Amino acid sequence: MKYQIEKVRNIGISAHIDSGKTTLTERILFYTDRIHAIHDVKGKDGVGATMDSMELEKERGITIASAATYCEWGGHEINIIDTPGHVDFTIEVERSLRVLDGAILVLCSVGGVQSQSITVDQQMKRYKVPCVAFINKCDRSGANPDRVIAQLNEKLGHSAVAMQLPIGLEAAFEGVIDLVTMQAIYFDGDNGENVRCEPIPAELQALADEKREALIDTATLFSDELMEAVLEEQEISSDMLLAALRQGTLTRQITPVFIGSAYKNKGVQPLLDAVNALLPCPTDVENVALDLDKAEAPVTLSSKAEDPIVALAFKLEDGQYGQLTYIRVYQGVLKRGDTLLNVRTGKKVKIGRLVRMHANQMEEIDAIQTGFIGALFGVDCASGDTFTDPNLNLAMTSMFVPEPVISLAIMPQDNKAEINMAKALNRFTKEDPTFRTYVSDETGDTIISGMGELHLEVYLERMRREYKAEVSTGMPRVAYRETITRRAEFNYTHKKQTGGSGQYGRVAGFMEPVADEEFVFINKITGGAIPTQYIPACEKGFRACMAKGPKMEFPVTGIQVEINDGAAHSVDSSEMAFQAAARGAFREAYHKARPVIHEPIMKVVVETPTEFQGAVMGSLNQRRGMIVGTQDEGVMCAVEAQVPLAEMFGYSTVLRSLTQGKAQFTMEFNTYRQVPQSVAEELVKKAQEEKKSVA
Amino acid sequence: MLKQDLTVRNPLRLIGDGSEELLQAGSFGAVLARAGVGKTALTVQIALNSLLRESNVLHISLNDPVNKVTLWYKEVFRHLAEQYNVGQVKQLWDNLLPHRLIMTFAASGFSVATLEERIEDLSAQEIFTPQMVIIDGLPFDDGTHTNLAELKSLAQKRHLHIWFTVTTHRHETPGADGLPPQLAGLDEKFDIILQLQPEGSQIHINALKHAGMEAPPKSLLLDPSTLLIKKESDN
Numbered sequence: 001m002k003y004q005i006e007k008v009r010n011i012g013i014s015a016h017i018d019s020g021k022t023t024l025t026e027r028i029l030f031y032t033d034r035i036h037a038i039h040d041v042k043g044k045d046g047v048g049a050t051m052d053s054m055e056l057e058k059e060r061g062i063t064i065a066s067a068a069t070y071c072e073w074g075g076h077e078i079n080i081i082d083t084p085g086h087v088d089f090t091i092e093v094e095r096s097l098r099v100l101d102g103a104i105l106v107l108c109s110v111g112g113v114q115s116q117s118i119t120v121d122q123q124m125k126r127y128k129v130p131c132v133a134f135i136n137k138c139d140r141s142g143a144n145p146d147r148v149i150a151q152l153n154e155k156l157g158h159s160a161v162a163m164q165l166p167i168g169l170e171a172a173f174e175g176v177i178d179l180v181t182m183q184a185i186y187f188d189g190d191n192g193e194n195v196r197c198e199p200i201p202a203e204l205q206a207l208a209d210e211k212r213e214a215l216i217d218t219a220t221l222f223s224d225e226l227m228e229a230v231l232e233e234q235e236i237s238s239d240m241l242l243a244a245l246r247q248g249t250l251t252r253q254i255t256p257v258f259i260g261s262a263y264k265n266k267g268v269q270p271l272l273d274a275v276n277a278l279l280p281c282p283t284d285v286e287n288v289a290l291d292l293d294k295a296e297a298p299v300t301l302s303s304k305a306e307d308p309i310v311a312l313a314f315k316l317e318d319g320q321y322g323q324l325t326y327i328r329v330y331q332g333v334l335k336r337g338d339t340l341l342n343v344r345t346g347k348k349v350k351i352g353r354l355v356r357m358h359a360n361q362m363e364e365i366d367a368i369q370t371g372f373i374g375a376l377f378g379v380d381c382a383s384g385d386t387f388t389d390p391n392l393n394l395a396m397t398s399m400f401v402p403e404p405v406i407s408l409a410i411m412p413q414d415n416k417a418e419i420n421m422a423k424a425l426n427r428f429t430k431e432d433p434t435f436r437t438y439v440s441d442e443t444g445d446t447i448i449s450g451m452g453e454l455h456l457e458v459y460l461e462r463m464r465r466e467y468k469a470e471v472s473t474g475m476p477r478v479a480y481r482e483t484i485t486r487r488a489e490f491n492y493t494h495k496k497q498t499g500g501s502g503q504y505g506r507v508a509g510f511m512e513p514v515a516d517e518e519f520v521f522i523n524k525i526t527g528g529a530i531p532t533q534y535i536p537a538c539e540k541g542f543r544a545c546m547a548k549g550p551k552m553e554f555p556v557t558g559i560q561v562e563i564n565d566g567a568a569h570s571v572d573s574s575e576m577a578f579q580a581a582a583r584g585a586f587r588e589a590y591h592k593a594r595p596v597i598h599e600p601i602m603k604v605v606v607e608t609p610t611e612f613q614g615a616v617m618g619s620l621n622q623r624r625g626m627i628v629g630t631q632d633e634g635v636m637c638a639v640e641a642q643v644p645l646a647e648m649f650g651y652s653t654v655l656r657s658l659t660q661g662k663a664q665f666t667m668e669f670n671t672y673r674q675v676p677q678s679v680a681e682e683l684v685k686k687a688q689e690e691k692k693s694v695a
Numbered sequence: 696m697l698k699q700d701l702t703v704r705n706p707l708r709l710i711g712d713g714s715e716e717l718l719q720a721g722s723f724g725a726v727l728a729r730a731g732v733g734k735t736a737l738t739v740q741i742a743l744n745s746l747l748r749e750s751n752v753l754h755i756s757l758n759d760p761v762n763k764v765t766l767w768y769k770e771v772f773r774h775l776a777e778q779y780n781v782g783q784v785k786q787l788w789d790n791l792l793p794h795r796l797i798m799t800f801a802a803s804g805f806s807v808a809t810l811e812e813r814i815e816d817l818s819a820q821e822i823f824t825p826q827m828v829i830i831d832g833l834p835f836d837d838g839t840h841t842n843l844a845e846l847k848s849l850a851q852k853r854h855l856h857i858w859f860t861v862t863t864h865r866h867e868t869p870g871a872d873g874l875p876p877q878l879a880g881l882d883e884k885f886d887i888i889l890q891l892q893p894e895g896s897q898i899h900i901n902a903l904k905h906a907g908m909e910a911p912p913k914s915l916l917l918d919p920s921t922l923l924i925k926k927e928s929d930n
Contacts, residue, residue, distance in 0.1 A: 617820065618822065628792070631760055631761050632809075633801065
């Protein structure tokens, strides 16, 4: 197929559990000739659908946990990108939403808009992903597409427009009426592969006319040409109508709604036509990179083949032949043999094998075109890495990696779990720079740390599910810090003369708080009061104290130390003596400098239906949260607050029960702030108890 | 120093008498200007002036999202702190924040009843009880009269004062009292009406109405680069 960027679609299929995402994907792959037989998810033949959840795939030994699958329909090239099933705001979800240009929102015609549909929809809204809706399962008893359309408008605040009418419903569901072409469409053959177009049944003609009128009415908002045609009572062509609807869809002002039953093989082909006609191609979407030479200033990418290459590695997969890296090219063309720069590591890499994933096989290709998705073999990188032409210094994601704010000890339950855990941790730390792991010096436990409770929970769950590593966990710990609040002087002499060579060193000066720096050391020694060769030892001594604060043993930050006097002994002074003197000086001044504990404060945004706003604000307030603001967006509203991380444990459960599962929240690190006195006392008490119990 | 310094040195005192809020509980103030001249910046300064006195300010924006309003406060505060050489800025800022709450509505979704419900809920849960409210972006059109009457009774009931921003237009001719057509027949509801008037490279702050206080000097300006209030003599 000749490559034309306007005929490329990168789409995701987002859905509530059980609304039929897997079946729909499978039918799409079947009609696009990527697979040659259909298996039901819970089918009797024991094979299972082709694109399915991880467990099923592994159990049944079939392929595809594929991050992106390629297929062709109606002269268009479509990449279906797997959108992660878990709804949390990890970097992984963000990346998969970033690489897709449009989406199909699948809804169940019986269940309608449920709480998880709200979550999925919020995600797409956040990333401004245009979508079409597919109301599935119209053959089920209780199917009511009209009600689902009304819910789309009321609960999700969409402006949903019906593109089709059902011909019969529930067991009598036969086909659909296309309101653009004004034809009845039936799906014949064993697997609905033969699409038959007929005139609209007489009994539905009046309703179809009325609905088409409404559709045209909505579409006129997006096209002057259509508006004129309507006013002049001209014939409205399908192309003109679709062009106007596309305009509305791309700007997320309308959501065209299609109906069908994937299980009964009805309505899938028109949906694929709609993907081609209504969803964006890569050039319709503005993609922005960050210029690292200009303090991460945003740069709009051109989507032109002749420009220098910019590509994002969005997912890694372990395959038979080593690491497979899924990549989306945003600008330029990625060819085999090219040398590119990995912006994060600064290393140049040579591109070897390039492949394109089909449902259950891969195809070798020579190049990945602009706006396209493919995979690389044999490139060592982490997911989220940007590859560019060696002359560029652009990154698709910010290079700033925040420090983790929460940690958790994990213990493997047996030997096998230990091996699998190590594999999993190795993979996760590669995928997500905010997820870290280390072994505690004191307890020997493996500690994982990240950006929030949910963040760690997602990885623990993946460890169990994908790596079969059963681990037990300790209590989550918040990364508190210590700092000082005022200037304090020190003048400390370290003197030891108990046999052997003596130790002598004196340091004097002061420490004071400093903003936005971890540690600053200033040497103002004049006249050689401390010989120059011992100055680095002094700095080392002070710096060593920063790891564990004298107050609560939390890391210390924000301290500036200035030394301006001291003394040395010609025989007894040594680097070790000055290090010890600096440590003594630190302890001496620290307690005088009014040390305080700082805790991580998170920016929490709760998106909730308006009726629960009061309850949500109350729940945040109870958690020592400070409400920054509320944003009313019709049926939904967002409450933004700053809440101490220590108070956010278990908040998702609380929020779920407060809002009947209809609200969701995101949380990200905001700043460190001083712990209130009462809480600080609590912490001291707790630490003392812990010490006692260890002793 | 800190808070007191900023309140004492803040040129806003030149509008009022410097010791208390510009408006009494239950009264209204308005800031008039054409689009883009600095209404939000001026109201944010009025708000900061109250925040520094530890009054609670509810900022309602009908145009901008919470993030953008937050940014306005940060910027104006940063300029203010720089101009008056205030130390320990972060600490001061952290102290101010709990006194401020931002609410945004799509202009069509705003109603006095909703606002009243929200304020009551916030107070009942002891989350936030505003003493001053800013309503930025309320369209002054046919429905305003009713809205203002309802807001007036809300302000009196809850002992708070309200500042409004009013967008004027270049092509409109002001009435005999100097007020734009949007405020025609409404001026008795307002105790203070300030107008931002760009003249050449300067923006003058004119008091069109200033009930209950000394006539403010006509020498206040809004610095076009920082959008801070300054005396003409500082120029």
